[in-house]
Amino acid sequence: MTTIVDGDIALLTGGARGMAYGLASKFLKDGGKVIIVDINQKALDEAEKELKKEGTVYAYKCDIGSCDDIHELADKVHNDVGLIDILVNAAGYVTYGGTKFLDQPEETYKKTIDINVMGIMWMTRAFLPDLIKKRRGHVINFASSAGLLGVPLLATYCASKHAVIGFTESIEHEMSMDGLMDVRLSAVCPLVVETGMFKGLVTGPIHGVTTENAVEIIYNGMRENRSMIGVPPYAPAAIISKLIDKPILYKLLKAVGMDLADWTVGLTGRLPSGKVRYEPEKE
Numbered sequence: 001m002t003t004i005v006d007g008d009i010a011l012l013t014g015g016a017r018g019m020a021y022g023l024a025s026k027f028l029k030d031g032g033k034v035i036i037v038d039i040n041q042k043a044l045d046e047a048e049k050e051l052k053k054e055g056t057v058y059a060y061k062c063d064i065g066s067c068d069d070i071h072e073l074a075d076k077v078h079n080d081v082g083l084i085d086i087l088v089n090a091a092g093y094v095t096y097g098g099t100k101f102l103d104q105p106e107e108t109y110k111k112t113i114d115i116n117v118m119g120i121m122w123m124t125r126a127f128l129p130d131l132i133k134k135r136r137g138h139v140i141n142f143a144s145s146a147g148l149l150g151v152p153l154l155a156t157y158c159a160s161k162h163a164v165i166g167f168t169e170s171i172e173h174e175m176s177m178d179g180l181m182d183v184r185l186s187a188v189c190p191l192v193v194e195t196g197m198f199k200g201l202v203t204g205p206i207h208g209v210t211t212e213n214a215v216e217i218i219y220n221g222m223r224e225n226r227s228m229i230g231v232p233p234y235a236p237a238a239i240i241s242k243l244i245d246k247p248i249l250y251k252l253l254k255a256v257g258m259d260l261a262d263w264t265v266g267l268t269g270r271l272p273s274g275k276v277r278y279e280p281e282k283e
């Protein structure tokens, strides 16, 4: 079981808002210290002020889509605070949800991969050595249920989140190969959480989970050392769809009167064209 020991240091990207902010508050209540990292200075200042009511908080502005920013962040954190125990990679980016891959502006492909994939790799390179030195700790990488199955009209985001799951699992194996059984990794797979990230989504039959519930599920999943944390817990069952050949799947959907848009996205909600467009503010 991963528990926060008094004085443990947790670093959370995207920590100014949403699920990472909620986790930061949980860690403080357990006696940990937290470092929140975000691209949005205004949200960061507000979050720092609020969280400081609960314990020791450090806040750093950083664009995790930039390798240079991450190098600078690592220097500052190691100088000002020390080696960390828990790394939460939550900052994420989605754009042009509801748009076919070929209709998305070309530059959005790279930006999505830079933030959602390279950001996690650079953060891991910068901070995993802290946990290895201490021979304990936990890395929580935010993937998505879109990392478990192909989602029409969300291909770029989907590709990035598949990468997060494979990366997390591979590093978990590497820790085990080196006998580092107390350096744990978890991939978080939310369906839809009402944080505002998927603002344009019109909710479908499977309703979104509240941010508070999501934080509780992730926190408990971490304590139970789960390699994959579904939000809600049944979300990882989506992976079963990979085993079905697509022409068979399309026939099955037709037989029950569903079209492709009802599949995956339709269950969680509709993606009106171009509406799911999340651009984090920098100020």
Ligand SMILES: NC(=O)c1ccc[n+]([C@@H]2O[C@H](COP(=O)([O-])OP(=O)(O)OC[C@H]3O[C@@H](n4cnc5c(N)ncnc54)[C@H](O)[C@@H]3O)[C@@H](O)[C@H]2O)c1
Pocket (backbone or CB within 6 Å): 013, 014, 015, 016, 017, 018, 019, 020, 037, 038, 039, 040, 043, 062, 063, 064, 065, 089, 090, 091, 092, 093, 115, 142, 143, 144, 145, 189, 190, 191, 192, 193, 194, 195, 196, 197, 198, 280, 281
């Ligand atoms: N909310 C959902 O329904 C949902 C579903 C599946 C997966 N996820 C994933 O969960 C994670 C957290 O989502 P959330 O809904 O809590 O997010 P959120 O939108 O509430 O908060 C994300 C935070 O990340 C920050 N951020 C964005 N880009 C950044 C960058 N380049 N550098 C540093 N900070 C940056 C934002 O400013 C914001 O404060 C994301 O990776 C997201 O892809 C969310």
